[in-house]
Amino acid sequence: MAVEYRVYPAAFEYFAPRTVDEALELLGRYGDEAKILAGGQSLLPMMKLRIAGPRCLVDVNRIAGLDLLRREGDRLEIGALCRHADMVESPLVRDLLPIMTDAARQTADVQVRHRGTVAGSLAHADPAGDWPAALMALDAVVRIAGLGGRRTMPLHEFIVDAYSTRLDAAEMVVGVSIGIPAKPSGGAYVKFEKRAGDFAVASVGVQIDLEGDRCRSVAVSLGALGPTPIRARAAEDVVREAAPSADRVDRAAELVREAAQPFADTRGSVEYKRHLAGVLFRRAFAAALDRARGRQVETIHL
Amino acid sequence: MASPVQIRVTINGTLHTHEVEPRLLLVHYLREVCGLTGTHVGCETSLCGACTVLVDGKAVKSCTMFAVQADGCALTTIEGLAVNGDLHPVQEGFWERHALQCGYCTPGMVMTAVQLLADRKRPTREEIAHALRGNLCRCTGYTHIIDAVEHAAARR
Ligand SMILES: Cc1cc2nc3c(=O)[nH]c(=O)nc-3n(C[C@H](O)[C@H](O)[C@H](O)COP(=O)(O)OP(=O)(O)OC[C@H]3O[C@@H](n4cnc5c(N)ncnc54)[C@H](O)[C@@H]3O)c2cc1C
Ligand code: FES
Ligand code: FES
Numbered sequence: 001m002a003v004e005y006r007v008y009p010a011a012f013e014y015f016a017p018r019t020v021d022e023a024l025e026l027l028g029r030y031g032d033e034a035k036i037l038a039g040g041q042s043l044l045p046m047m048k049l050r051i052a053g054p055r056c057l058v059d060v061n062r063i064a065g066l067d068l069l070r071r072e073g074d075r076l077e078i079g080a081l082c083r084h085a086d087m088v089e090s091p092l093v094r095d096l097l098p099i100m101t102d103a104a105r106q107t108a109d110v111q112v113r114h115r116g117t118v119a120g121s122l123a124h125a126d127p128a129g130d131w132p133a134a135l136m137a138l139d140a141v142v143r144i145a146g147l148g149g150r151r152t153m154p155l156h157e158f159i160v161d162a163y164s165t166r167l168d169a170a171e172m173v174v175g176v177s178i179g180i181p182a183k184p185s186g187g188a189y190v191k192f193e194k195r196a197g198d199f200a201v202a203s204v205g206v207q208i209d210l211e212g213d214r215c216r217s218v219a220v221s222l223g224a225l226g227p228t229p230i231r232a233r234a235a236e237d238v239v240r241e242a243a244p245s246a247d248r249v250d251r252a253a254e255l256v257r258e259a260a261q262p263f264a265d266t267r268g269s270v271e272y273k274r275h276l277a278g279v280l281f282r283r284a285f286a287a288a289l290d291r292a293r294g295r296q297v298e299t300i301h302l
Numbered sequence: 303m304a305s306p307v308q309i310r311v312t313i314n315g316t317l318h319t320h321e322v323e324p325r326l327l328l329v330h331y332l333r334e335v336c337g338l339t340g341t342h343v344g345c346e347t348s349l350c351g352a353c354t355v356l357v358d359g360k361a362v363k364s365c366t367m368f369a370v371q372a373d374g375c376a377l378t379t380i381e382g383l384a385v386n387g388d389l390h391p392v393q394e395g396f397w398e399r400h401a402l403q404c405g406y407c408t409p410g411m412v413m414t415a416v417q418l419l420a421d422r423k424r425p426t427r428e429e430i431a432h433a434l435r436g437n438l439c440r441c442t443g444y445t446h447i448i449d450a451v452e453h454a455a456a457r458r
Pocket of ligand 2: 342343344345346347348349350351352353354363364365366
């Protein structure tokens, strides 16, 4: 090249395989030195700052068939190339799992949503990521492909720590599968951010299945309140198998605060985030219950 | 240096063919290789939206995509909006409603607004503000920018 252009990231070899098998073959060949490039909305910022410097990038954006979003029986199947924006716009998702529409709409900004993927968010496992937090309140299973074959893993097993998962270097996430709750059910995801489009200071997802006026099952997940998303199981126990009274919700909010393991950072102190966890739980619980009862409610104010 | 890759990109209707280093960011490709300096680099860290362009009709931050990834795509940059010297309705809105001061954020703001109006005929002020979350402006306080997008929506 005659002219030297401005560059920020370190040099890498670039591959754009057309099939999952080709991608896996490249990952096998380059091992730890390779990285998958999906939406690039977490990886590129890190490469520009040279926090990440892979020698080889396997761009999976040209693999056909990974952008499918469809219902298969009682599960919603989300291909690895489904973008945040696809989830915002999908009427299927809004109808079956409004908690996911909430999460999608509150993730980043429209430009980032056009490229960032659900699967990439899970693989990245940011403690403040919205998909890990919201999907932890659901029956979410990660579909993984490796040279040896395919396997599935529940999301709560997949994410092991901040930014770390059970994925091997030569594996890739090919999709995410979500169990569709039987109606009447409803879910909501509520996020608090310091400035528009930022990661969460704290977030709470609640999914409720009703039977009459009792909560047959309740799932409560907390985001940005620990190294991984946390299921507040003690809080769930208080509201499960009962009609949700004010007393029970108070007690559950208390247990949510106890379940949170926040760390202090520029977004807030431990005390503040713990308090927020309780507040957001109340909001998410109320919205989830309303939706389970067939009411239309918004969790974000545009 | 990693092996250069050949790309073919249609920018504002014109086909460009170049060999690029894989690590070249799309925004630097547009500005330095193609000479299209209307797209600005603001923060360089994926936060400000000054570098927003449309890739196959979708607003993206061109500092957060590699040029090689645009191979085979159709791009629209701020230079591609006016037709024969007639401003695009969003550009006209910015003009009429004084939606810029220093102008640094303007190309990105306009591109994001163009995308919004392609999806929604008459967005509310709240929807406009929500759509522009990824675009920072250090001068205007945003009110006039929202006015401008409203103006453009009403003119169509
Ligand atoms: C300005 C800005 C604001 C943001 N705000 C938010 C926010 O509010 N909430 C939020 O949750 N996120 C936010 N993000 C992050 C964004 O959601 C990313 O899209 C997401 O974290 C990663 O998805 P991706 O597809 O972009 O992954 P990439 O950046 O391409 O990859 C991230 C990591 O995951 C790996 N990976 C990706 N796909 C796969 C796969 N299929 N199999 C195996 N490994 C894979 C990559 O190798 C890499 O290590 C923001 C990003 C930006 C730039
Ligand atoms: S320069 Fe691209 S987001 Fe700021
Ligand atoms: S007009 Fe100066 S940054 Fe927006």
